[in-house]
């Protein structure tokens with residue numbers, strides 16, 4: 613499927629990709645996601661829809677602003693790390709902690725530089741893919757009802773698809 617290869621290439625090159633004109637249903641979104649990789653089974657199920665109804669104790673289930681982050685860093689096979697879900701630094705000497713936080717602060721400034729930001733208002737029918745290892749995402753506060761369908765894929769499955777599709781030859 614040529615469109616699947618284009619999604620994979622965009623994800624590999626830019627860390628993001630979008631499929632448009634996907635009927636905004638769970639099953640149609642499932643087919644769009646599975647063009648990239650099999651859907652991962654998580655504590656959310658495999659693919660699910662959610663809205664700002666406080667069903668879970670998670671900011672995603674609100675309409676509040678959410679700053680830059682990657683998802684699911686608390687899983688055993690996480691998609692990356694972020695400022696909200698870091699563990700204590702028990703693997704470095706105490707006198708090195710200041711250096712780490714100083715570097716972390718510089719990294720944070722570089723990441724949040726507005727010139728590196730891209731904003732998009734999602735519309736029903738757009739499936740947005742984000743490489744959680746490379747690209748952070750955020751959300752502005754919103755009013756009204758918004759239903760989001762989401763799923764995750766394992767990075768190893770994604771890398772496998774890239775290689776099988778001939779998008780890259782590494783690993």
Ligand SMILES: [Fe+2]
Pocket residue numbers: 681682683749
């Ligand atoms: Fe998120």
